[in-house]
Amino acid sequence: MMRRPLFGAACALLTATAIGLSSPARAGGPVVRDAHGRDVMISDTSRTVAVGGAITEVLVALGFEQRIAGVDSTSTFPPEAVKGKPNVGYLRQLSAEGVIGLNPTLILAMDSAGPKQTMQALEAAKIPLVSIPETFTEQGLLDKIRLIGHAMQADAGATCLANAVAQDFDQLRQLRAKISKPARVMFVMSLVNGQAMAAGRNTAANEIIELSGGVNAIDGYDGYKTINDEAIVAAKPDAVITIRRSRDSFEADAFYAHPAFALTPAGANRAFLAMDGLYLLGFGPRTPAAARDVAAALYPQLAPQAGSFSPKAASADCRS
Known part of the structure; x- marks a missing residue:
């Protein structure tokens, strides 16, 4: 099976720019362009609510488990990192009161988070809310990691993690090359x-x-x-x-x-x-x-x- 190879460094830089990773920082923190094309200024990541299991995994991999103020019910890994964290419910059935009640300084949520009324209420509360794109591709996953890292002012760590995942995709590609008849x-x-x-x-x-x-x-x-x-x-x-x-x-x-x-x-x-x-x-x-x-x-x-x-x-x- 032929699959598109991962982009090179130059193409990755262009992709990063498109999703706002190279947005100029303002006083207090970075500006992140999210899945809806909004420029979100982030000044405080000390109480971050993670809505989406992949977001929580990335935050923990980058060393931010102590900054996670709450998670959703899809955030089950790593179990030792999410144990005891306040739970705001299922990703698509969130309660605005439940999230706001945690006094978050930042909300990182998958683009599928909802319902719509809850997300609108969270925006109205003036809490920095970054919607993370859900693109089910190799490059989409690498971009997700970089975007989360940029929001947390951890670009170096995110690059480290994205490079490790890219190497895993390379190993996977070598494994797939041995398949003669796809199931x-x-x-x-x-x-x-x-x-x-x-x-x-x-x-x-x-x-x-x-x-x-x-x-x-x-x-x-x-x-x-x-x-x-x-x-x-x-x-x-x-x-x-x-x-x-x-x-x-x-x-x-x-x-x-x-x-x-x-x-x-x-x-x-x-x-x-x-x-x-x-x-x-x-x-x-x-x-x-x-x-x-x-x-x-x-x-x-x-x-x-x-x-x-x-x-x-x-x-x-x-x-x-």
């Missing part, structure tokens, strides 16, 4: 009343499938949609992937017992993989490692090479 993979978000909600194009699931050397068995639509049994059989997935959740999980037993999945190569080979949702779809620093784990499951012959994949992001010391 057809279906990502199922949920199975309710026998109907599967599957990921199409322009989703984190689609990108993780491609990063792991597979092809999405569902390519007729964007986003996540419920599909019928005929569509499941027609997709002919070689493997099915899902996320583990505390409730409403799509379990292996339900997959094996489903009449439509039973008629697919995935059902015949009992090729079912469930992984932690943040690890698999969060698009944080661990994403290359997650894609490696998926590749090892899809292609058992790659297990020896996958075992030698040593994530640089996990060992890099990029703390400020």
Whole structure:
């Protein structure tokens, strides 16, 4: 599978400028251009609320766990860093009062955070709010790290972490080069009343499938949609992937017992993989490692090479 290589240093600089990383600093702190094209001036990062698991992971990797005043429910890693932190609820169902009640000096939130009324209330409260773009690509992840680091006045640490993640993507690319026949993979978000909600194009699931050397068995639509049994059989997935959740999980037993999945190569080979949702779809620093784990499951012959994949992001010391 041919994939676009990571941009070089010159192109990365142009990208950084486009998202505001090189905005001139004003008295008191940097100015950050966020996902909505807003220039946000940041003067105090001592009480930062992180809304989005990937944001929290990056903050901890940069050494800012003591500045995290609160997190959302998707922020589950590292467990020792988020344990005991005030929780403002699910990323898309935030309460303005819950966030403001933490007296934050800065809010870093994924662009999908909501609802809209809550985000408008937070802006009206005059708390610096930076919306982080959700671009499910290699370059998008590197840009995310740099943007978060710039907001925290930790450009050197962010460059360190982005470089480590880029090296992990390089290792992943070498692993993918050994795949001769890409597997057809279906990502199922949920199975309710026998109907599967599957990921199409322009989703984190689609990108993780491609990063792991597979092809999405569902390519007729964007986003996540419920599909019928005929569509499941027609997709002919070689493997099915899902996320583990505390409730409403799509379990292996339900997959094996489903009449439509039973008629697919995935059902015949009992090729079912469930992984932690943040690890698999969060698009944080661990994403290359997650894609490696998926590749090892899809292609058992790659297990020896996958075992030698040593994530640089996990060992890099990029703390400020």
